[in-house]
Amino acid sequence: MPKNPRLKPAASPVLRSTADFARHVGLARTTVSRVINGQPGLKQKTIDRVQRALAETGFTPNAHALHLKGKRTAMVGICMEDLLTPPAVRKLATLQRLLRDRGFSSLIEVFTPGTGRDVVRHFLSMRVEAVVFIGHFHREEIEARIAELIAHGTPHLVIDHYGLKNANTVSLDRSAAMVALMNHLLDLGHRSFGLLGIARAPASRYDRMTGINAALRARGLDFTTATLSLDHLHERRNDFDYGRKLAASFLAQPHRPTVFLALNDAIAIGALRGLQDAGLKVPRDISLAGFNNQDISSMTSPTLTTIDQNIEATIATAADILLAQLDVPPRAKPLVHVVAPALVVRESTGPARVA
Amino acid sequence: MPKNPRLKPAASPVLRSTADFARHVGLARTTVSRVINGQPGLKQKTIDRVQRALAETGFTPNAHALHLKGKRTAMVGICMEDLLTPPAVRKLATLQRLLRDRGFSSLIEVFTPGTGRDVVRHFLSMRVEAVVFIGHFHREEIEARIAELIAHGTPHLVIDHYGLKNANTVSLDRSAAMVALMNHLLDLGHRSFGLLGIARAPASRYDRMTGINAALRARGLDFTTATLSLDHLHERRNDFDYGRKLAASFLAQPHRPTVFLALNDAIAIGALRGLQDAGLKVPRDISLAGFNNQDISSMTSPTLTTIDQNIEATIATAADILLAQLDVPPRAKPLVHVVAPALVVRESTGPARVA
DNA sequence: CTGAAAGCGCTTACAG
DNA sequence: CTGAAAGCGCTTACAG
Numbered sequence: 200m201p202k203n204p205r206l207k208p209a210a211s212p213v214l215r216s217t218a219d220f221a222r223h224v225g226l227a228r229t230t231v232s233r234v235i236n237g238q239p240g241l242k243q244k245t246i247d248r249v250q251r252a253l254a255e256t257g258f259t260p261n262a263h264a265l266h267l268k269g270k271r272t273a274m275v276g277i278c279m280e281d282l283l284t285p286p287a288v289r290k291l292a293t294l295q296r297l298l299r300d301r302g303f304s305s306l307i308e309v310f311t312p313g314t315g316r317d318v319v320r321h322f323l324s325m326r327v328e329a330v331v332f333i334g335h336f337h338r339e340e341i342e343a344r345i346a347e348l349i350a351h352g353t354p355h356l357v358i359d360h361y362g363l364k365n366a367n368t369v370s371l372d373r374s375a376a377m378v379a380l381m382n383h384l385l386d387l388g389h390r391s392f393g394l395l396g397i398a399r400a401p402a403s404r405y406d407r408m409t410g411i412n413a414a415l416r417a418r419g420l421d422f423t424t425a426t427l428s429l430d431h432l433h434e435r436r437n438d439f440d441y442g443r444k445l446a447a448s449f450l451a452q453p454h455r456p457t458v459f460l461a462l463n464d465a466i467a468i469g470a471l472r473g474l475q476d477a478g479l480k481v482p483r484d485i486s487l488a489g490f491n492n493q494d495i496s497s498m499t500s501p502t503l504t505t506i507d508q509n510i511e512a513t514i515a516t517a518a519d520i521l522l523a524q525l526d527v528p529p530r531a532k533p534l535v536h537v538v539a540p541a542l543v544v545r546e547s548t549g550p551a552r553v554a
Numbered sequence: 555m556p557k558n559p560r561l562k563p564a565a566s567p568v569l570r571s572t573a574d575f576a577r578h579v580g581l582a583r584t585t586v587s588r589v590i591n592g593q594p595g596l597k598q599k600t601i602d603r604v605q606r607a608l609a610e611t612g613f614t615p616n617a618h619a620l621h622l623k624g625k626r627t628a629m630v631g632i633c634m635e636d637l638l639t640p641p642a643v644r645k646l647a648t649l650q651r652l653l654r655d656r657g658f659s660s661l662i663e664v665f666t667p668g669t670g671r672d673v674v675r676h677f678l679s680m681r682v683e684a685v686v687f688i689g690h691f692h693r694e695e696i697e698a699r700i701a702e703l704i705a706h707g708t709p710h711l712v713i714d715h716y717g718l719k720n721a722n723t724v725s726l727d728r729s730a731a732m733v734a735l736m737n738h739l740l741d742l743g744h745r746s747f748g749l750l751g752i753a754r755a756p757a758s759r760y761d762r763m764t765g766i767n768a769a770l771r772a773r774g775l776d777f778t779t780a781t782l783s784l785d786h787l788h789e790r791r792n793d794f795d796y797g798r799k800l801a802a803s804f805l806a807q808p809h810r811p812t813v814f815l816a817l818n819d820a821i822a823i824g825a826l827r828g829l830q831d832a833g834l835k836v837p838r839d840i841s842l843a844g845f846n847n848q849d850i851s852s853m854t855s856p857t858l859t860t861i862d863q864n865i866e867a868t869i870a871t872a873a874d875i876l877l878a879q880l881d882v883p884p885r886a887k888p889l890v891h892v893v894a895p896a897l898v899v900r901e902s903t904g905p906a907r908v909a
Numbered sequence: 910c911t912g913a914a915a916g917c918g919c920t921t922a923c924a925g
Numbered sequence: 926c927t928g929a930a931a932g933c934g935c936t937t938a939c940a941g
Contacts, residue, residue, distance in 0.1 A: 213707050216918050227928045232920060242926065257702050262679040263618035263627075264918035267933045272618075282647035285640070292637035295664065304676060307662050309650065321659060324617040347612050352568050439853045465849075472853045494820075495850055498794045498827045571934050582912045587936060597910065619934035622917045 214258045224252045235260060266326065275303050276322030278310040280334020286491050286508060290333050290358060293514040301522060312337055319344045329354040329521050336360055354524035358517050362403040367534040369517045370405060376506045376540035377410030380460065380488055383544060385418055388551035389458045389486065394428040395445045395470055396437055396462030405537060427456055437462060442469025450477050457485060457551040464489035464496045464505055471499060482549030492543050501546030513538045569613045579607045590615060621681065630658050631677030633665040635689020641846050641863060645688050645713060648869040656877060667692055674699045684709040684876050691715055709879035713872050717758040722889040724872045725760060731861045731895035732765030735843055738897060740773055743906035744813045744841065749783040750800045750825055751792055751817030760892060782811055792817060797824025805832050812840060812906040819844035819851045822858055837904030847898050856901030868893045
């Protein structure tokens with residue numbers, strides 16, 4: 200092995216094709232191909248010779264040529280809404296690992312508004328065997344992409360965006376999550392709920408709003424009088440700082456809810472900081488709940504009551520559903536799977552403070 | 555357009571090749587190819603006809619065939635140490651975005667111990683134009699991979715692992731980071747330092763230990779008496795919980811340092827929780843510093859003194875270095891770039907408590 | 910302006 | 926047991 204390969208490129212010219220390689224070993228391309236693919240009926244001596252040269256030169260057959268010849272690409276395209284929110288990244292990491300374990304490599308792209316078409320086109324041109332979407336997307340854009348995939352006969356799966364037309368989906372029952380959380384809070388005496396970053400209008404039967412509404416109705420409470428949202432006062436960011444600002448705005452109001460329900464743990468932790476900055480104690484003065492059960496939620500003071508998405512199980516299911524679609528005629532009806540969440544009660548929720 | 559494409563596959567058979575497509579439009583493959591590649595000298599009417607059919611059918615040329623014909627793959631392989639630590643993911647997200655902006659797609663794989671060979675082989679078989687490693691790897695394994703890439707004439711870059719033989723690297727000057735932090739703490743009167751998750755032996759001139767040593771020596775202090783590490787008492791995890799456990803172990807010791815230096819923000823925040831659980835106030839009773847300046851570090855109570863890696867600038871530099879290697883003869887000497895960190899002083903560090 | 914032919918790097922019948 | 930030939934889906938000279 201040369202000491203500095205950069206200075207002696209001539210010593211071992213790069214072998215670019217089986218033709219190059221076969222010439223180098225002194226055999227026919229066919230023979231080389233057979234050894235590489237482990238086909239029977241070769242002299243052990245020939246096999247050894249090729250294997251040794253393979254190891255020495257590090258020659259790798261061109262995957263593109265293999266795929267042209269009909270070998271499956273074993274690639275899955277993954278469209279991410281973003282690579283910044285911890286739960287989304289954790290889903291990606293889990294899915295990537297599961298796919299890798301089953302021999303698939305992942306082509307990962309971020310699907311920013313307007314680029315969806317190009318991303319899916321790129322996946323199709325790479326002849327991926329399936330496409331996964333992780334996140335919540337612009338409805339019409341993703342539905343158009345899915346129609347395109349269906350027309351091409353390429354299986355798809357959407358993780359986290361329930362209610363898309365003709366789409367195979369795996370998504371969390373956020374309604375059930377909120378029912379569980381609301382019941383916990385209602386039992387603690389809470390009747391006035393501040394919503395942090397949670398959209399007002401119910402969008403589907405598995406949305407948070409649906410659950411909040413249902414839980415209130417079941418106790419004979421009215422949504423409009425029981426909830427308050429100040430989301431419109433700040434630029435939407437869904438991060439710590441947004442939560443902190445929202446908390447500050449609530450404290451500037453005359454009427455203060457007895458509990459905050461946050462869209463995610465980041466907003467909840469930001470709100471916690473905002474409340475503590477104002478000298479309030481959680482949960483003595485006000486209760487607080489997050490969503491996602493990120494690791495950090497058990498490290499704050501107080502620790503955070505939150506919802507666990509059960510990501511490992513969700514993604515395992517998703518991988519199964521996805522791979523089951525391969526090599527099988529497409530289903531007539533889309534497959535819709537809903538995952539149950541788990542309420543995690545910690546220190547940040549307590550009895551409602553009597554006004 | 556059919557209402558439900560799944561039920562009428564016969565209505566629009568999937569077009570798999572330019573031959574299929576050309577037949578569908580009633581033209582020669584050559585002509586279709588020329589339209590797709592925007593070559594001159596075609597009747598506008600022909601161009602329109604092809605474009606329309608392209609839009610209607612959603613036909614996408616097979617990328618593998620294109621690459622076989624010599625078209626560049628415009629792919630970059632990215633090897634990640636893991637997809638779980640926030641700074642690593644942020645680097646990945648930033649790099650992926652920059653590469654995409656310049657027309658490259660990213661093939662992302664997690665490089666777990668022992669899989670390095672397969673990962674790099676896969677990248678080579680896909681004929682990626684360059685390979686990036688993000689993280690800190692098993693030294694011999696990554697050096698072998700880099701030698702392989704060099705032998706294949708494929709450019710590479712390692713982000714975050716300084717001191718690899720013959721490797722192009724971009725890495726943070728962690729030594730300078732620790733010097734800045736130590737000087738800040740020494741000025742506050744600290745003389746006894748608890749190290750949380752920070753390796754004891756200096757590994758290179760840009761390592762944390764090098765900086766800690768240098769800062770102590772400059773004040774005439776002895777490393778052995780000035781620092782204490784209890785890392786060995788718990789299973790290494792580098793997460794919140796590891797920090798919490800380490801803090802508890804320190805509190806069980808007879809002699810308590812006046813400040814904790816943590817490997818990262820997660821360990822620092824876990825330690826903060828551990829200290830608070832024991833009824834201690836930070837920084838009144840003990841000071842605490844993290845590393846990475848994650849968003850969360852400005853939301854804790856107290857907010858965390860930490861080090862900013864300046865990830866955006868680092869990755870921008872990395873992308874420039876990487877892409878500059880393309881279409882250019884390989885450099886004789888490896889390129890080694892070191893990035894300067896920034897100390898971020900917040901509430902968690904204060905004057906040393908007098909014993 | 911359009912089409913038939915060669916060739917990219919492979920594998921797979923088919924001959925020897 | 927090994928090798929020459931065809932063909933996967935493209936593009937690019939080269940003819941018409």
